[in-house]
Amino acid sequence: MNTFKESLLNLLGLKTKEEFAEELHNVLESFKSSIVVKLESEFIFRDSDLEETIGSGCYVAPPAKGEYYITDKAIYEVMQVTHSYRSSIEAGTIQVRKVRDLRSK
Numbered sequence: 001m002n003t004f005k006e007s008l009l010n011l012l013g014l015k016t017k018e019e020f021a022e023e024l025h026n027v028l029e030s031f032k033s034s035i036v037v038k039l040e041s042e043f044i045f046r047d048s049d050l051e052e053t054i055g056s057g058c059y060v061a062p063p064a065k066g067e068y069y070i071t072d073k074a075i076y077e078v079m080q081v082t083h084s085y086r087s088s089i090e091a092g093t094i095q096v097r098k099v100r101d102l103r104s105k
Helices: 004-011 017-039
Strands: 041-047 052-059 068-070 074-082 092-101
Touching (some): 041 074, 068 092
Antiparallel strands (some): 068 074
16 A cells, blocks of 8 residues: 555656546545544443443544433433543443333334
8 A cells, every 4th residue: 555645655656637637536536435444432321320332433523411321222311421531442422311111122
């Protein structure tokens, strides 16, 4: 895989605007995903009443206090978000409170 600089230099050799636009799109898409992966942090959702883990997920910006987290079994309200000091090594914690159960089919 080329570095970002090498990929941009390769654009200069293209003949048409269409080739340039398509290749620029490809370059930006490939580097966009690698940037997002570096920005994401893992968070573990814990029910504040039962003190049990109900799920986890990776976020660039996790849900904020007052927002909702929905699973296949229930809807939870976010009560508190604790970011990890070492987010590349350990997960942050999101404390939630069950608002209501969802009906089973």
